[in-house]
Every structure is written in structure tokens, then in C-alpha cells.
Amino acid sequence: MPIHRARAEEQMFNYLKDSDKEALLAQLRPKHHESPPRVPGGTRVTDEALNQRWKLLNTSPEVQERLLDPQTLNDRELFKKNIENFIGTVKVPIGLIGPLRVNGLFAQGDFYVPLATTEAALVASYNRGAQVITEAGGCAVALVSEGVSRAPCFAFRNMEESAAFIAWTLGELERFQQVASTTTRHGELVDMRITVEGNHVYINFDYYTGDASGQNMVTIATEAILAYIDENSPVKPQFSFIESNMSGDKKANALAFTSVRGKKVTAEVIIPGKLIEKRFHTTPEAMYRHYQIGVVGSSLIGTFGIQGHYANGLTAIFMACGQDVACVAESAVGLSRLEVTKDNELYASVTLPNLMVGTVGGGTGLPSQKACLDIMGLHGADKARSLAEVCTAVVLGGELSINAAMSCGEFTRAHQRLARGRQQAAASEEVTIESFVEAASE
Amino acid sequence: MPIHRARAEEQMFNYLKDSDKEALLAQLRPKHHESPPRVPGGTRVTDEALNQRWKLLNTSPEVQERLLDPQTLNDRELFKKNIENFIGTVKVPIGLIGPLRVNGLFAQGDFYVPLATTEAALVASYNRGAQVITEAGGCAVALVSEGVSRAPCFAFRNMEESAAFIAWTLGELERFQQVASTTTRHGELVDMRITVEGNHVYINFDYYTGDASGQNMVTIATEAILAYIDENSPVKPQFSFIESNMSGDKKANALAFTSVRGKKVTAEVIIPGKLIEKRFHTTPEAMYRHYQIGVVGSSLIGTFGIQGHYANGLTAIFMACGQDVACVAESAVGLSRLEVTKDNELYASVTLPNLMVGTVGGGTGLPSQKACLDIMGLHGADKARSLAEVCTAVVLGGELSINAAMSCGEFTRAHQRLARGRQQAAASEEVTIESFVEAASE
Amino acid sequence: MPIHRARAEEQMFNYLKDSDKEALLAQLRPKHHESPPRVPGGTRVTDEALNQRWKLLNTSPEVQERLLDPQTLNDRELFKKNIENFIGTVKVPIGLIGPLRVNGLFAQGDFYVPLATTEAALVASYNRGAQVITEAGGCAVALVSEGVSRAPCFAFRNMEESAAFIAWTLGELERFQQVASTTTRHGELVDMRITVEGNHVYINFDYYTGDASGQNMVTIATEAILAYIDENSPVKPQFSFIESNMSGDKKANALAFTSVRGKKVTAEVIIPGKLIEKRFHTTPEAMYRHYQIGVVGSSLIGTFGIQGHYANGLTAIFMACGQDVACVAESAVGLSRLEVTKDNELYASVTLPNLMVGTVGGGTGLPSQKACLDIMGLHGADKARSLAEVCTAVVLGGELSINAAMSCGEFTRAHQRLARGRQQAAASEEVTIESFVEAASE
């Protein structure tokens, strides 16, 4: 993360060059005066607990009202299992996109999808993509793999012990599976992946997690396995930890990208050139040309896969639908591909190897989150694979729409910019809201 | 993303082996029957527009009520600039952590921080970390660099032209700065980074973005520069695009990680061993040992930096405070470091090179999001650097707390597991809610 | 790969700013005047062919003599199968290190290892490491996995076809194995890893390659499989290629790093503090401290694993022993780990997941290369796993030695620098030759 000297001088260190340098640096020192009170109350949501917390904050009544509105206050018991030190709720606006025709192995039909975001034009852009997919007959989507792992580490005195330990574990998979099954009805230990690194052994215990995203499920099951190992292993680890960072939880990483974490889904659509022109005001060729540039750009910056903005669509669905939004870190990776066919159609596909979604557990049962899942008919049992396929279809729509906006800008930019005053053009990340919404509301 | 054959057989392809294989595959085909109506209305939030949208969905009244509650309905005009096809809001519960003592170059004092999440135990865990930091005298935090780029690509006929183009641009920085300054009062073009790749040229235009996160600002400014280039360059590109993926927007990437995107902030705290024992029920040495394992784990999975779960804390602040949550994709990277000092203190630092935050623009002005910023006194002008420092301090607390939970589990796991029935222990991702909350509410 | 503007101005583009800019750029243009003759003769090594080639070069007789010395001229028939357009040989000096005590699953005993390099101090440094390992009782080494893949791609019209194709291949592994076995006595197809990406399917065919490095073997076997697929697949690919870059041949890559390519080997040694002091003039603690810095440095630059200079030792063995030296690109990755034990010993391990080595085929039969393998008793059948273990032990020695040199420099640098004139100190990459050689020749 080096900073070039010249830049460094302009930034942090221009404050450090003047006469107050000493004072500024002194700001960094620990300060041991007394601190204000801790936030009281843990999981309690009683009036008293809420009052105590708000009293600490010393804010205007309007602030409290914005977070602790009547509906929220009324529902507070419903939030209890999902939050501690509760003080209210933040309201994230939801826009609807669709219909999005999904021809999946699990999800079938035309979906209206709720997206929660505060970023202008995002909903309009994804909506445009969804509609073009639908007009093209929908997108094929296939969930092709799944699995969530928890990855403990076991430390031994030396390699002789670590090798002996592995030799033992290889014969124990069935027992591990039994032990795991005592902790969960829906989860299932399916495999182990083993890493020997000197006297340390890492095991990725790979689970199917049913309709749950599954992080808690695999933790509890793996803890039970560790207890079994503690008791039964012929070689005792000097120490072990339930997680070593090898599960890849909450971080984009090469191991998950090159295998699977959560669900791996691939989707494609083939769009006639005429439809591209009609809805996207560009051509398959121009879109492909922009894609090529993006491919090189992706490679030059060293990212996982090739994609435009998976994170936008995934974050919006995850927030709306009570998913673990922090999993966007690992989920928003994958590979988009565009091609132009002999018949001047646009071929487009997206492949997401690390989609962490669930339709039970986590935030999926909270009132407004459940409502969002209900809009799609995707709350509860036997729906997680469908949700993964719908997410992938949404992402495909988003890739198409942003690419079209950029490739279209190529030709129109000069004119647009001059013709239209900058001030009133509340431009979005890619193009103006207006143009998206035009397309969206035609 | 290869799937091992054995696993493949268990998954996707076990459905494909039975008698219905043909039928299943046929599900993937495009379907050209008529689709239901498009979502009407664009940015309109009139009763009519809302009714039209909800009518499409054909859900129970309770679903609508959950999203379109009275407060939301009342505030609808306020959401208009941030969403299209509006149908309501999702309510994400907020927990409060603190006080968190921040000894920053910009942020100074004891903060109560609102975190929005649906993941149980997250708030309790971060709260515990924050409190230990505060008891230790607070954490030093320094914003050391900033910058947001937009990265267009210019394609030429050959390298002779691309070289001539670069030679020209190098003398034009001042003009580019002037042009950019006509589009923004707060943004400032500060530098260019140039990539020549055969007959293609990529330029990262690097901006300071004031108190805004800045993606829109840099887009508009760069569009103006592209117009200037179109008119004035002695060598005309065959084509150009405003973005090539090289800005690193919405994706974890090596270029941003090895330079800066948004704000780069580093923070540290030194915690006495006794405090570690009292609050975390573990020791600096055990925490360091777990850290070492996590370092190797991070390296074995091929991720950016070394860290436990930055995404959890960042996502929770970003959601609460109206940030662009999708930027968690790039922001949740960095490097945590733990050491044990000679005096048995724990030294802990975190460094985040890609923190995309703002205190104006985006979702920061929406009612409940603004309320969250107001709780910290961090809404509006001259606050973005402070917000970045507070975010970093929160992340530091989260790293300490999760590490402590894991290293503590090392010693107590066997006993705990046997003593306590699994069924009633609604275990969180790391340890049970109860134990966190205990610590949190002491 | 962006260049900062300021740097760009100093470099390429300072030539472009002066008056000769046009002329300089014109140098880049294609030139269509006649070219000198092609190098004649292909694999022929007759006097006539050699003369024709040398005549082209128009060099002094001494140049020719240096490359086409009497021994080389005499052996020319021996080189014929390994080179085309032969004109002589380059002589790379070999230094001997050892004894290196290897306590491997396959390699057992004290080895003298020939290293070919032109870099001063490299041999001395590795020698020092080898000797310390030996004094400590040798290093444990275990080959824990192996496999080389060839990774064709198959393109279909759509996902329906790609899914149907995979469903078919999953039942064909045995037939693929039979087909592969007709092309090789020593290779064996062991598994398939399958990647579906829209309408494209990538299959990593994983082989055991016996004592050969195996790239050719797996190509030929996979070509036979492709022919079988062409004839028998119920779904015909639109096109296919024998390799898609997914084998990871000749490039450091995350897929190979997170699985295996060639051989995966791990090694460890435990060295008493007194021995560290006696031979390395430093302490386990100082070495560990330097290691910690290197860990962070590795992470900050975004590399595969954590290591100092695997490439130095591997390249030197590969050159000496007729290995495919270009495979250093993928082989020189892995993870080194240092720790200090309670008894003030240094624990050190290295793990290399992508070691491409062989003891038959390739350059292993050439006269001087075979001689190098013979020195270790590692030429021919049933030796490749031992060679992999010896390579790993050498790498471990190199990591220890460079780390010791750096951590030692920490304390002695100031004195050394002042005491000793810079001019006569023909410093090596790390420390002076003299100090290494001192240690080496004690």
C-alpha cells in the first residue's frame, strides 16, 4: 500500500510539517481520563433499556424518532434475537425490478425483485437489464455446486505427529459425519480438504447447509467434531483453533474463488442485436468492445475474475432479503463473459462461485426482510437454491445494463455533455438517472 | 472454480442422471410467452405509482405494511432522489456500541457508534472490543492518504499513436485540472497514473473528493476531461470508454490494495495483559498464537492482506450511516497485526487502504441514516476524514474481539461443550451471544 | 501497471518531449526492407548446419569457440533431441553444497547438491543453511500430494448443452483412463476437475506422471481423450482447445497454489539456539522478528504465500539437473514459517505445493545434467519423489540462511559499514561473500 513521496507530502504529512506538528502527533497518544458510561443492557429491549441507551446519546428527539419510530418500537421483540444494544432501525429504501424471467434448474418463472439501496440509478439500471433479459426469453441459470466450510487448525510438535494425525483422520470421516449430524438437522458434513504445513494441519470441513446460509451451523458442528478429536485422536494437538481464516468467511479469496463457497451458479442469456439497439441504444459489437477493455482492466488491477459491479446488485438483494450483507465481501466475485454471435446476437454469461445466501435463519425472519422474500415467494424451506439462481439472474441483468451504458456513452458522450448543462444533470455513477428511468419506464 | 468430479456427481449432476434429465435440461431454455407487466413509474412516489407497483405483486396486505409503513409512506418524497421504482423500506435493526475512544488526527473523543445488522452477536462482539480499547486509553488512528480514481481507456491504431498521446497528456495536467474544477466545487484532480498496453492507454485520474465518497463526482469530472481530450488531443483515439475497471470500483483488487482507494487509515492500541485477562478471558500470548494461525490461513487462501472480519463491522456502519454498502467489496481489505510486548501487553493494529466513506451525498441525507451520523456528530461538511478514522477504530475493536473469542475457546472449548447442552446454546458465528453480552453489559 | 505521471515524465516521455520526438516515434513503425536469412537447419547438427548458422552471425572466432567448444562439438548428437537450430552450449558454473541431511519419506541420507548459478554468494548462502540443518540432525521432509493437469476447454451453443456434456463425462472417467493409458506407460489419469462457465466447460484432467515432470505426457494423453470425446460425446462441442491456461503451466497461479501442481512437499527442522548463534551469528528471536516483517511484507505486495527467495535455490538445482527451468515460474511459491520454541530453538518449515521436477525425460539425460543427478544418485526411475524432497530441503536451507543474514545485519550493520570501505566490499545481494564463505568453510 505504498504512497508515493510526492503524494505523501501533500497529505498526512503536510499537517506534520507546520509548527503544530508536536500537538498534532500528541493527539495520537492514549488518554486515560474517565470515559462516559457503557451502553447498557445487552439483548434487552424493554422501555427501560431503550431509554437508558438513548439517554446516553444526548441527541435531539428527531434523531430518536427517526430510528425508533412507532412500528419499530412495536416490533422490538422481533429484533431481539438478531441484535444487541438495540436502539432502533435504519430504513433503507426499496425499489422493485422486473419482471425478470429466470429459466433455472430451481427457480422458474417471472420474478419481481426488491432491491434495497441508497444509490440513485442502481435500481433503474438493474431494472433495465432485467427487462431486456425477459424480452429475450429469460436467462438460463444453473446452480452447479454448493458447500460451506469451517476450517480449524491443529498444531503438533512436529511433522511426524501431524502426519500421524492425518492418517488417523482419513479413516474417521464417517464418525465425524455422525458427530456433526447430532448438532444439526439440516446440515451435512460432506467432505474434508486437508492442508499439511509443517507441524500444522488445517482441515476444511465442507458442509451442505440446507436452506441456511450456514455459518453458525458449520461452527457448531465443527466444534462437536473438535471435541470428538480431543477425546479420540491418538495424537493430541498442542493446541487447536476452530477457525484459521481458511474457510474464507467474509473475505474475497482465491481458495473460495477457485472452488466454491456457499453456492456456485452460472447464468446466460442470448439477446438479439435488434433488442440491444432498441433497449440499450448500442450494439452487441460496441458492448463486446467495452467488455474487452474491462477484461484487460480487471487483469491489470489484479482482482478475482472479470466483472463490472456484482457488488451493487448483490448488496441490494442481500439488504432487502435479510442476508448476511457482510458476505458481499466474498460473494461479489466471479466471471462475466460477453460474445457476439454470428447472427449479431449478444451472448452474455455470469458465473458466481461464492454466493452465500439462505432463506431460513439469520435476518430472513425479520418482518420487512421476510416481506421482501415473500414478494418473490422465496422465504423458508426449499428456497435457498432458487434464491441463489435469482440473485445470479439479477447480477446478469446488472452487468448487461452497466456495460450498455458505458458502450453507449462512447458514441454519445461528446454531444450529450455539451448539450446538457452539467449542473442540472444529477449524474449517477454511470449515466444520468433520467436515461435509465426512461428505459425503465417505457 | 473447478469442482472435483466426485463432488460434481453428488451435486448438479445427480439431478442430471435420472430419468427426467431431458426435462430438467429443458428448463434452461428461453421461453417466449408473454411476461407480466413492467414495474411502472420510475422515480415517481405518488399514491398512484405506489399502488400500481404493489398491485403487480399480489401479496398479502401484511407484506405491504411491513415495507410501506406509515413513517415510510410519510417520508416517501425524501427517498425520491435515492431510489427508483420505490415500494417501501426495509428496516435493519441498529445496536449501539461504545464508548469507543478515538485518538485520531481528525476524530478525537469517545464515540457511541450505531451498527446496523441482522447477525446476532455482531454488535455484542464489536462492543466488547470497543470497550477494551477505551479502557486501554483509546486507539491512535491516522488517516494517511486519500484519493478516488476514474480510469478511462483510450484505444489507438498503434503504439506510435499511443506514445504520442501520452506525451501530449503529460503536459496537460493543469488544463485537465481546470476542466475538472468546472464540474465540482469539492473535488480536485490531483494526479494521473498512466498505463500503456500496446496501442491502448489507461489513465487513472486521481481525485480528492472532499467529504463525499466521490464516485459520481469523479465520473462527471472525468467526462468533462474526456470531452476536452476529444477536442484537443493531437492524436484522436479510435474509441474511448469512461471506465475500464481500473478504478477498482466495487471490487477487492490488488491495485487499490497496493495504493489507496478512498481513504487509507491505520490504527493501533496497546492493551495491558491484565486487561486482556479481565475482559477477554484470555492472554496476549494466546491471542498472538491465534493471530499467527490466521496469518498463515490468510496466505494459504490467497486473500488481500491479513484480517479476520473487517467486512462485519464495515457493513454494519455503512448500512447505518447511508454509505454505499456495495463498497464493502473493496473496503473490507487490509492488514491486522498483533504482537506481544516485553511487558506482556498486546500490541494490535489495523490498516485499511481502501475505505470508501463520505458524510455528504449518497444516502447520508436520508432520515434514519442522517440520524445515525448525527449520533456520532459526523454528518455533513468536514467530517469524512473523522468518519474514516472512527470506522477504522471500530474495525480494530472487532479484530480484537473475534481473536479473543477464538483464542479463549482454545482452552475452554472441551469443558464448555460438555457442560452445556448444545440445543439451547444459540451459538453465534464465533461464540455464544450470552458470553459476549455478559462482557458487554458488565 | 500504472506509472505515476511524475515518473512517466522522467522516463519514456522525456525522450518524447524534445525536438526529435517525431523521429523517435517513427522508430516504432514497421519496416519492410529485406531481412537477413533465416536460421537454417532445424534439428540437424551436421558440420554443414553448424557452419551455416555460425556464418550468419558474423562474430569473432572467440565467440564461436566459447559456445562451440570441443566437448560440445563432440557431444552434439546428444543434444539433438532437446534443441533446434543448435549452435553450442552455454556453461553455467556449478557449486556444491552439503552435506544436507534429509529425513524424508523418500529421500534419506546426507546429500551433496550441485547448484548452477552465476550469482555470487548464492552457493555459499545455501551451503551455510544446509550445514546448519545437518548439524541439527537433518530436516524432516514429506511429499504429501502430486498431480499434473492438462486443461482443455469445450465450447457449446448454450448451457443446456454444456450441462448435458458434463453429465455425460461424469460417467466416462474409466473410459478416459483407458484411453489415456494407451498413450503412456508411466502416466495415469487419476481425476477430473470440472468448471462450468456459461456455455463453456473446462476440465482439468489430473494425472500422476511417474518420474517425469510430465507436461508432454499429459498433453499426449489428453489429446487422445479429446479424440475419444470428439467421436463419442452425445453433444458435440462447437470447438475445443487442448489447453485453456487452466493447467497453470509456466505461471504462478492461485489454483495451483491452493491445490497441487507437480509435487507438494513440506519440510521442517528444529535448530537449537546455540547452533543458531554459532553458525548464523544471530538468535532465534532475531530471526523470528525478521520473519514477522517478511510476512507482512509478503502480504503487502500481494504474492503467493510467504517466502524469501525460493526461486534462487530452485533455479540453481533446476539448471544443474536438467529440469524445465521455466517451471520456476510456478514452482517458486509456497509458505515458510519460523517460530521460537519454549526452549529457545528455532522451528522452521517450508511448504511448496507446485514443485515440477522429474528424473527421466526432458533435459535429465543430457551429459552434464545427468552427471549432476548422478552426484546425488537421483537419475532415472523411482527417483522423482526423492528429488522433490531434496529440492525442498535445499529451499529450507536457503530460507534459513537469508533470514539469518538479514537479522544479523540488524545488529552489526552500523559497525560493519563504518569499519569497512565500501569500495572493496564486493557485496552480494544480502551480505558479503566473505562472511558467507567464512561460515561455509569453517
Added chain:
Amino acid sequence: MPIHRARAEEQMFNYLKDSDKEALLAQLRPKHHESPPRVPGGTRVTDEALNQRWKLLNTSPEVQERLLDPQTLNDRELFKKNIENFIGTVKVPIGLIGPLRVNGLFAQGDFYVPLATTEAALVASYNRGAQVITEAGGCAVALVSEGVSRAPCFAFRNMEESAAFIAWTLGELERFQQVASTTTRHGELVDMRITVEGNHVYINFDYYTGDASGQNMVTIATEAILAYIDENSPVKPQFSFIESNMSGDKKANALAFTSVRGKKVTAEVIIPGKLIEKRFHTTPEAMYRHYQIGVVGSSLIGTFGIQGHYANGLTAIFMACGQDVACVAESAVGLSRLEVTKDNELYASVTLPNLMVGTVGGGTGLPSQKACLDIMGLHGADKARSLAEVCTAVVLGGELSINAAMSCGEFTRAHQRLARGRQQAAASEEVTIESFVEAASE
């Protein structure tokens, strides 16, 4: 680097399951019996020293003769500065390719290039590529950036000190440059890049290294700077190390890939479709199609850039020309791009950001290595930039040739395979030697 359980069972751990498991594991234990003598003599190359070393080895006379041939014995004094514990030389066969027309900013003209390799078909393949480039009028090549860094780390008590230290260093660049200049005539300190990570500071000191590859030069200069810092810094580091892994020496890494290490060079060629057909027996379109697959493959495996086999050509030039061959680890990365123009030409470019080459120092003065540089007229002062451009042109030829072989195989494979008995087809990595050589010798 996890191994799947099923594979683990087949490999390491099948040996561990039988009755000798204990014995096998015992092989890993340290062994403290006496070891054979150390290799004597350090840098001495006297008869006595050579005899002592060879006596240790106890090999047949033929082995010694192969390494210590008369010419080598005669030249032994010449090797002395580049090797320790000298016992002879390994002879690597050299094939000649060319003419290769280079239209560079520095290298101009038709080059015959010596490649040292033991891999059959490599020379023929690169030769074919070189000849096609030449027939197309040569390739444009431009060195666009250069720089080699040494990256020490400085550890302080806390961030207050690390910030104060940086503030000081920012004003010292000129003094650092003076200090550096006292150690080298050819090197020049040009810039600093600074990384703050909590209480640690990393500085990449960036140098121009003249015609040397430069690793030693930058080490010595940086040591002098460290001494200056030790004496003059107002804040004393607790400790510092001359290198932190951040220079990126000897490892593929993102920081170097996204900036520069050594020399950054880009090259392009435009080849008429007819020439592609005549020489490569394929079409621009088929080559592009294969390229597209390779792009996706590169991304799916997570490598630096997009390329086929840079390592093959670079290793071969580096070995022939006395370069530091281990630098292939970092040098063999970059980005290849193919396109089809409107006129059915093939556009091809390669860009290598990390080319570590020199024409003075290292192994460049050894007899046969110097002879190879002399063949190209590239030994000595003012030649390094030209060598970098020639290397890049060679790499471009290699990318074209391998791609053509693969895309050609697409159409001909089925026929070829059936027509030709597998046994006698000594297939190379890509296609048979014969077919390359045919092309090469036309």
C-alpha cells in the same frame, strides 16, 4: 493448498495405512550420527580445492569429466567471482532464432537471438514466431518505465513515532540521494514510496540501475542510507531490516505487477491474415478465439495478467545471456492481447512490467554468456534497455507461435491423431517438433 480427502488417501496416506506406518513416520525424525565432511574451500579454484571437492563425491570419472571438462578447467579463474565451492559447469544447449526485426525505442534492427534450453521444440516454436514478426515488418517495442527497489522496514514504539519518522524522511530525499550516490556511479535513487502500517514503516527506495540488473547496487546504496538514518533520524527505530519482502525480489507479486520492477516494456505487431495462414496454418479469427479462452482460463486460475508462456522464452534468454535466471519468478508476468482488425489482420501485443535484465555485472561477463550477448551486440554499457526490448520481442513471438499451434490443432487434431501413430510422434509440449521445424526451416 488443501488436498481433497479422497486424493489424500491415494497419496501420502496410503503409505501410512499399512503395517510399516510406524517405521515410515520414524524416517522423519532427526538423526544425530556423524555426517560426512563439509564441502571445502569457498571461492578457491585451485587444483587442490577442486580435488578435495570431487573426492567427496565418490563418483565415476565420467561424471567429473562431464562437469569439469578441459575448457571449464581452463577457465576456472573466470568463474571465481560468480560461484563458490566450484566443481565444474553444466552445459545447456543453445539454439538460434531469427532474424527478429525489432523496431524499438532503443533496439533497432534484425536480431539473431540465442536461447538456452533443454526443452525440445521451444527454440523451433519461438523461431517461427520471430520469423513471422519479421515478415510482418517487425514489432514496435517501447521501454516505458524502469526502477528497482530495496525496501527496508523500520519498527517504532508507536504510531506517534512512526508518523514523526516519516515526516522527517520526506524532507531528506536529497540527502538520501547524495548518500546513495557515494556507493555507486551508475545507480541513482529516484524516489521513495512509503507504507505506514501501525508502528511500522516500510520504504521502497526506488533506483535507476543503469545497465545492471541492479539488486546488489540497490542493496549497498540502501545500506548506506540506513546508516545515515541511524545517525541522523530524530526518532530512532527500535530495529530495522534492510529488506522486508516489499522489493518483490524473486517472486511474482501484485505490487511489482501493478507498478514496475526492472523494466516495463510493451510491444506490438500487426500481421496480415494471409501471412498467418501461410506460416501458422490457421487464421486470425481462430487465434483470437483461442486467446479468448486463455483469457478466461487465466482469470479462473488467478494469475498475474494474461499470457501463455512468457517463462519459456525469458528463461531461455536469461540462461544464455548470464542474467539472474531466478528473476524469471517475477519477470514472467504480463499481459498479452490479441485482436482481429477490420482488415482481417491479427493485432498482437505483450506488456511486461517486471523485466529484470542487465548487460553488465552478474553473469554477463562469463565467457559463454558474454558470447551470447555478443551475438546480439548487447554486451556492456548502454545496452540494457535494448536487451529488455529484444526480450520483449522474443516473448511476443513465443505468444504468437504457441497460440497458433493451439488454434491450429483445433481443426486438425482429429485427423492428425488418427492418421499418425501415437508411439512414434515424439510430441512436444504443444505440437510435434517436426511441424515446428518444418515451419522454421522453410
